[in-house]
Amino acid sequence: MAQRIAVIPGDGIGKEVMPEGVRILEAAARRFAIDLELEAFDFASCDYYLEHGQMLPDDWFETLEGFDAIYYGAVGWPETVPDHVSLWGSLLQFRRRFDQYINLRPCRLLPGIQSPLAGREPGDIDFYVVRENTEGEYSSVGGKMFEGTEREIVIQETVMTRHGTDRVLKFAYELARSRPRKKLTSATKSNGIAITMPWWDERVAAMGAHYPEVAVDQFHIDILTANFVMHPDWFDVVVASNLFGDILSDLGPACTGTIGVAPSANINPEGTFPSLFEPVHGSAPDIAGKGIANPIGQIWSGAMLLEHLGHREAADAVVSAFEAVLRDGDKRVLTPDVGGTGTTEALGRAIASRL
Amino acid sequence: MAQRIAVIPGDGIGKEVMPEGVRILEAAARRFAIDLELEAFDFASCDYYLEHGQMLPDDWFETLEGFDAIYYGAVGWPETVPDHVSLWGSLLQFRRRFDQYINLRPCRLLPGIQSPLAGREPGDIDFYVVRENTEGEYSSVGGKMFEGTEREIVIQETVMTRHGTDRVLKFAYELARSRPRKKLTSATKSNGIAITMPWWDERVAAMGAHYPEVAVDQFHIDILTANFVMHPDWFDVVVASNLFGDILSDLGPACTGTIGVAPSANINPEGTFPSLFEPVHGSAPDIAGKGIANPIGQIWSGAMLLEHLGHREAADAVVSAFEAVLRDGDKRVLTPDVGGTGTTEALGRAIASRL
Ligand SMILES: CC(C)[C@H](C(=O)O)[C@@H](O)C(=O)O
Numbered sequence: 001m002a003q004r005i006a007v008i009p010g011d012g013i014g015k016e017v018m019p020e021g022v023r024i025l026e027a028a029a030r031r032f033a034i035d036l037e038l039e040a041f042d043f044a045s046c047d048y049y050l051e052h053g054q055m056l057p058d059d060w061f062e063t064l065e066g067f068d069a070i071y072y073g074a075v076g077w078p079e080t081v082p083d084h085v086s087l088w089g090s091l092l093q094f095r096r097r098f099d100q101y102i103n104l105r106p107c108r109l110l111p112g113i114q115s116p117l118a119g120r121e122p123g124d125i126d127f128y129v130v131r132e133n134t135e136g137e138y139s140s141v142g143g144k145m146f147e148g149t150e151r152e153i154v155i156q157e158t159v160m161t162r163h164g165t166d167r168v169l170k171f172a173y174e175l176a177r178s179r180p181r182k183k184l185t186s187a188t189k190s191n192g193i194a195i196t197m198p199w200w201d202e203r204v205a206a207m208g209a210h211y212p213e214v215a216v217d218q219f220h221i222d223i224l225t226a227n228f229v230m231h232p233d234w235f236d237v238v239v240a241s242n243l244f245g246d247i248l249s250d251l252g253p254a255c256t257g258t259i260g261v262a263p264s265a266n267i268n269p270e271g272t273f274p275s276l277f278e279p280v281h282g283s284a285p286d287i288a289g290k291g292i293a294n295p296i297g298q299i300w301s302g303a304m305l306l307e308h309l310g311h312r313e314a315a316d317a318v319v320s321a322f323e324a325v326l327r328d329g330d331k332r333v334l335t336p337d338v339g340g341t342g343t344t345e346a347l348g349r350a351i352a353s354r355l
Numbered sequence: 356m357a358q359r360i361a362v363i364p365g366d367g368i369g370k371e372v373m374p375e376g377v378r379i380l381e382a383a384a385r386r387f388a389i390d391l392e393l394e395a396f397d398f399a400s401c402d403y404y405l406e407h408g409q410m411l412p413d414d415w416f417e418t419l420e421g422f423d424a425i426y427y428g429a430v431g432w433p434e435t436v437p438d439h440v441s442l443w444g445s446l447l448q449f450r451r452r453f454d455q456y457i458n459l460r461p462c463r464l465l466p467g468i469q470s471p472l473a474g475r476e477p478g479d480i481d482f483y484v485v486r487e488n489t490e491g492e493y494s495s496v497g498g499k500m501f502e503g504t505e506r507e508i509v510i511q512e513t514v515m516t517r518h519g520t521d522r523v524l525k526f527a528y529e530l531a532r533s534r535p536r537k538k539l540t541s542a543t544k545s546n547g548i549a550i551t552m553p554w555w556d557e558r559v560a561a562m563g564a565h566y567p568e569v570a571v572d573q574f575h576i577d578i579l580t581a582n583f584v585m586h587p588d589w590f591d592v593v594v595a596s597n598l599f600g601d602i603l604s605d606l607g608p609a610c611t612g613t614i615g616v617a618p619s620a621n622i623n624p625e626g627t628f629p630s631l632f633e634p635v636h637g638s639a640p641d642i643a644g645k646g647i648a649n650p651i652g653q654i655w656s657g658a659m660l661l662e663h664l665g666h667r668e669a670a671d672a673v674v675s676a677f678e679a680v681l682r683d684g685d686k687r688v689l690t691p692d693v694g695g696t697g698t699t700e701a702l703g704r705a706i707a708s709r710l
């Protein structure tokens with residue numbers, strides 16, 4: 001039976017990189033005889049919002065829940081729709097309603113890409129950020145008092161649960177244990193954020209009791225960001241709350257040269273609901289429409305999708321294909337963010353033909 | 356009449372760098388005929404806590420409020436006192452009770468220091484982080500429900516006020532206007548943190564109406580950290596909430612080679628209460644006791660103290676003195692974090708003799 005994938009390009013460069021992502025998925029499916037069925041949707045985009053007054057159709061949940069995976073581009077177009085409206089109306093709904101409580105983001109310096117960090121080579125940076133993806137600092141609980149006056153007070157609650165925290169910690173410990181270095185770093189801020197974060201530290205320690213083989217350390221988020229720059233080689237698996245994970249998984253890829261190549265998987269590990277795969281980059285209004293966005297973030301996310309659906313070999317082949325193209329370093333096919341003069345499509349085609 | 360300065364070394368390397376900070380303050384006072392009166396205190400340290408069961412004596416507020424400034428080292432010794440206990444019992448009290456609502460942190464690549472960013476030279480990185488310093492994400496409001504059970508829920512509130520936000524924005528706009536580039540960047544996360552941060556954006560825009568000469572942009576905190584690494588030259592003045600400012604003011608200095616040199620000023624601009632000057636680095640348990648901590652963060656904070664007390668010329672002389680020593684690059688006096696083999700004291704003495 002075919003595995004069904006919902007394809008949602010979204011906004012901005014999402015619409016430009018998605019065709020290349022699809023090109024590679026289809027090429028991989030052909031080569032490895034995988035029965036994939038792709039179906040495209042125009043919702044979860046700001047264009048859809050402008051037409052319908054909402055980001056998603058009323059029956060989006062029923063429409064998508066039967067799919068095996070969701071392949072997403074990027075969302076957000078602040079010129080026409082405020083970011084909190086577009087994001088809370090789409091991506092953040094998906095993550096929550098489909099209980100995609102793990103956001104997994106590999107951070108790896110690829111061959112042929114220049115790190116902005118002096119003297120760093122492929123192999124020096126190779127870690128995962130495991131981000132809690134459904135609760136924490138991203139809440140919609142709170143409100144305003146004395147609104148519009150000098151006395152205005154605005155309150156927003158961070159909400160963490162043992163249920164939500166322990167399951168992401170468990171995933172992170174399991175991942176760390178499966179890797180050669182078996183090292184886990186916890187992102188905290190228990191010196192300043194005095195209620196939730198000391199409790200987070202306790203949960204990290206409690207879960208650690210089940211994983212004596214894993215070496216654990218922790219850093220406050222401020223110095224942790226500094227260490228990403230000064231000592232990226234220290235890290236193996238980094239586990240973080242929703243907000244801290246968001247920050248670290250943009251900063252990490254920046255240290256590897258471009259966030260244009262970074263992938264992410266929003267995973268519901270139980271498989272009760274579809275998982276969602278999307279590049280780390282956003283819709284990038286500054287370069288949208290020019291056809292020069294790097295499609296590798298989208299393509300690598302597609303590789304994670306293939307692996308999630310059980311096609312390990314195909315996933316590895318996709319990664320090898322874009323690594324080979326990067327290693328070749330042909331400036332005519334590389335996009336500007338990685339030092340070339342090529343287009344999104346040229347880079348996508350080059351990777352497809354490698355495959 | 357003498358200006359009175361409360362000297363609080365605190366913990367760990369705070370006790371090692373403070374003597375050098377004092378050495379330089381006294382040398383500057385001699386050279387510029389400034390009448391300073393320094394008084395040392397042992398409280399606001401974990402040693403004090405172990406002896407007295409609290410970080411501060413009951414009358415700390417009355418003891419300190421008459422001083423013209425507080426010169427602080429570093430606080431925290433998690434091996435004996437949990438960080439949230441030591442910090443909320445000392446530094447965070449000072450900031451709040453003395454209404455030091457501005458945390459000003461220059462971030463500048465100094466001569467003779469190697470940036471971890473490839474190809475960056477002095478002049479390429481030169482900006483200020485203006486951090487809100489009394490409210491926001493650092494609240495002690497919240498609590499737990501179903502504590503100790505599987506259903507445990509932990510809630511912590513971020514509290515922002517118009518009063519607290521507008522005054523830091525005003526300070527940041529004024530600072531931006533006074534600089535040649537007149538550029539202000541706001542750190543936000545209004546796409547994910549859906550109540551406080553869209554409101555923050557509104558306040559930034561509202562205050563901007565009074566500063567038409569200042570060019571304003573904004574980035575979500577995730578991509579902003581990435582841009583600190585990829586494009587540190589983009590920034591002039593960056594304004595941020597308490598937590599975001601905390602992160603950016605460790606990351607920024609890391610991009611300039613070491614957080615060991617970074618200074619900070621916790622300012623009560625009205626002068627109703629003493630302002631507080633401290634290095635950005637913490638107590639650094641990993642190197643404490645070795646006598647190799649870089650004293651420049653402490654010394655530069657002392658220069659900010661001198662400037663705050665009206666001694667601009669003396670402040671500039673202190674900065675010139677440590678810049679000259681760094682430029683000389685004598686490895687025997689430089690501390691290990693900046694590529695030398697020297698000690699805290701040797702570097703302090705070298706700077707003093709330049710002065
Ligand atoms: C020690 C800690 C509470 C403090 C903070 O987060 O404010 C420190 O990191 C700083 O930046 O001054």
Ligand SMILES: CC(C)[C@H](C(=O)O)[C@@H](O)C(=O)O
Binds near residue numbers: 246
């Ligand atoms: C667009 C935004 C809401 C989102 C997030 O903060 O989660 C994005 O930055 C990401 O990392 O996936």
